[in-house]
Amino acid sequence: IMAIAAVGFVFEWYTLLFVALFLMGTHSTFFGPIKYAYLPQAMKEDELVGANGLFQMGTSLAILVGMIVAGILTQLSHSLYWISATVLVVAVLGYLAARYIPNMPAMQPDLKINWNIITISLSTVRYLYSLPFLFFVILGNSWFWFYGATFLTQVPEFSKVILHGDESVVIFLLTLFSVGVSIGSLLCKSLTKNQVSLRLLPFGIAGLSIFAIDLYVSLSSLNINVNNDTLLGISDLFGVSGSWRVFADLFLLGFSGGLYIVPLYASMQAYAPKSHRARIVGANNIFNAIFMVTSAIFAIVILNVLGLSLPQLFLVTGVLNIVFGIFLYLKLNRHIKQAVIQTHDEVVI
Template sequence: MASQFSLFKHRRFSAMFFTQFLGAFNDNVFKQALILVLTYTAAAKLNVAVSLLNNLAALLFILPYFLFSAIAGQVADKYEKSRLTQAIKLLEIIIMVLAAIGFVFEWYWLLFIALFLMGTHSAFFGPIKYAYLPQVMRKDELVGANGLFQTGTSLAILTGMMMAGMLTQLKNPTLWLIISTISIAILGFIASKYLPKTPPNAPDICIDYHLLRPTISLVKYLYGLPLLFFIILGNSWFWFYGATFLTQTPEFSKTILHGNESVVILLLTLFSVGTAIGSLLCKTLAKNQISLKLLPIGITGLSIFAIDLYFSLNALNAIQPQNAYSIYEILHMDGFLSVCRALFLLGFFGGIYIVPLYSFMQTYAPARHRSRIIGANNIFNAIFMVGSAIFSIIILAVLKLDLPQLFLITGIINAIFGLFLYKKLHQYQHTMTPKTNDVID
C-alpha cells in the first residue's frame, strides 16, 4: 500500500494542495494581524471596546459563508474548476493590495472591507477544493488525500497565526505584513496555474444569484438526502466543538494557567499538531476504505479528553505570579503536562473524526450537485460556529459556570450527539450508492 505522501508526485493533487494551503495560510496571517492591530492600536484610536472590534471582525469574515455559499456551490458545479480557481486566487491578490492600503493609511473601514472580501473569497473557494478531490482522486486515494488536506489546513491555520505574531514584532511591521500577504497570494495564484482541467459537473444549470432563495432550496434538497444531511451535521459539529475549545484556550491560559502569549501558542500548536497527526493516520487505520469504522473512535476520544481537560484544569493549584509564566516556567507547574496531553489528544481524535466524514460527503454526493452540497456544508459549518459562540456565552455569562465546566458539558453533549449521529448514518448508509471517479492525470 503506497504512502499517501506519494500523492504529491501527481500534479492533480499537489497543485490543489498548495493552492488551498497557501490560501488558508494567508487567511490566517491577515486575520490574526488585523486582530492584533485592532486590539493594540485601533481600539484606542477609535475609542471603541476591543471586544466589539474583534467580534465585528469575526462576524465580517463568517458572514459571506451565510450569504454566498449556495451561489458558490452553483458556480463551482457549472464552470471548469481550474479556471475558476485561478480567477479566485487573482481576486485574493487584489484584496491583499486593498488591505495593504488600509494598513498603510490606517483606514480601518477598508481593512474591514478586505476582511469581508477574504471571507467571500474563502466561501467561493471551499466548494471548489472539496468537490475537486473526488473528481481527480481514485477511490483508494480519497481518504489519504483528505487526510493530507486536513493536515495542511490545520498547519496553515497555526503557522499563519504564528507568522502574523512574528511579523508584528519586527521593525517596520506594516511593510513586512504587506510584502508577506501579497507574496503569499501571488504564490497561491501560481500554484493554481498548475491545476489540471476538470469537466464541469453541471454546465447546464442556471445560477440563481438571489442571496436567500438558493440557500433555502439547497437546504431542502439536502434534507431529501438524509445520509448527506447527517454527514454534514456531523461535519459541522466538529467545527462547533473545535471552536468551543480553541476560542477559550487564550482565556484559560491566562486566567487558570497564568501563562503569557507564548503559552497560548504552545497550546494551540499541540491541538493543531494533534489534528494533523490524527488526520494523517486515517488512511492507515481505515485501510484506504471509505468507512465509518473510525467515527466511534473519534467520538469517544473527543469526549474522554474533554472530560480529561476538565479534571486536569481543576487539579491545578497555580499561584498567581507577579508576571505571567513563560513556557519554560510553566513546564515545571504540576499538572501542566496533563493539560497538554488533553489538548493534543483532543486534536488527534478530532482528525480521526473529521476525515472519514469529508470522504463520505465527497463519495456519496451526486456528481451534478457535489459542489452545491459542499456549499451547504459550509453554510451549516458557519451556523454551528456561531452557535458555539452563543453556547459558550450562555454557559459562561448567563449560567455563570467556569471554563472547565464548559469543557465538561461539551464533552458530555458530544457523546450524546455522537451516538445519535452514528445511528443515523448507519440507518441511511444503504439509501445511497458511492459515485465513481474519473481520474485525471
C-alpha cells in the same frame, strides 16, 4: 483582496480592513466548495481518504503557521508594512500554486446560475435534506467546527487565567491541538486502508468527549501559585505538577478530531451526487457557519449568563458531544445503505 487589505493596514483604515475581511469570507464561499468537490473528481476512490487527510493536515498547520507568523510580525518595527508585504506574497504564492492544479471538466457545463442568494441557498438546503445520509454527515461536520471553535477561542483565555502563561504558551497550546489534528488526519489513511468508511468515527467521538472531560479534571486540579502580573513561559510550565496532563489532553483532543472529521469529509465527497457535489459542499459551509456562530453564543451563555468557569465549559461541551455523537452515529448507520444504493445507481446510469 490582499492589496485592499495592505492599503488598509498601511494607512490604518479600519473600514477598508472590514471590507477586505468580508471579501475574504466571500472568497471562501467559492474556494471551499470547489476545493472539496474537485478532490473526488481528481483522485481515485482508494486515494480519497488519504487526500482528505492531507487536506485536513494542511489546513490545520497553515492556520497554525499563520498565527505564529502574525505574532512575530506584530513585534517588528514598522509591523504594518511587514504584515502588508507578507499577505501580498502569500496571495501571489497561492495564485501561482492554483495555476498548477490540473483542469477537470465541469460536471454540469450548461447549469444556469441563480443569482438570488437567498432562494438558491434555501433550495440547496432543501435538496440536501432529501439525502438523509449526507444531511447527517454535514451535521457531523458542522458539529466539529462548533466543537473546535468552542475550544480554540478559549485557549488564549485559559492560558492566561488558569496557566498564567505568556504568548509563547498560547502558541504552544495551539500547536499541540493542530499537530494532533494533523497526525490523526494522516493516520486515517492507514487505519481505514484507504477505504471510505465510518469505522473510525466512534473512536473520534469517544476521544473528543474523554479528553474534554479529562481536560476539565486536569485544569480544575491544577494549582499555580503566582502573582497575577507574573506570566510563565513554556519551560516554567513544564515544571508545574499536572501541566503535562493538560498538554496531553489538548494534543489528544486534536488527534481525536482528526479521526472524527476525515471520514465524514470523505463520505460527503464519495456519496454526494456528482452533478450536485459542489452545491452539497456549499450547503456544508452554510451549516458550518451557523454552527460556529452558535458556538460563540453557547460560550457566552455558559460563561457569562450561567456564570460557569472555563473548565466547566469544556466539561459541558464534552458531555454534549457524547449525546450528539451517539445520535449522529445511529443516524448515519441507519441511512448509509440508502446512500450506497443511490451512488451505485448514479454510476450505472
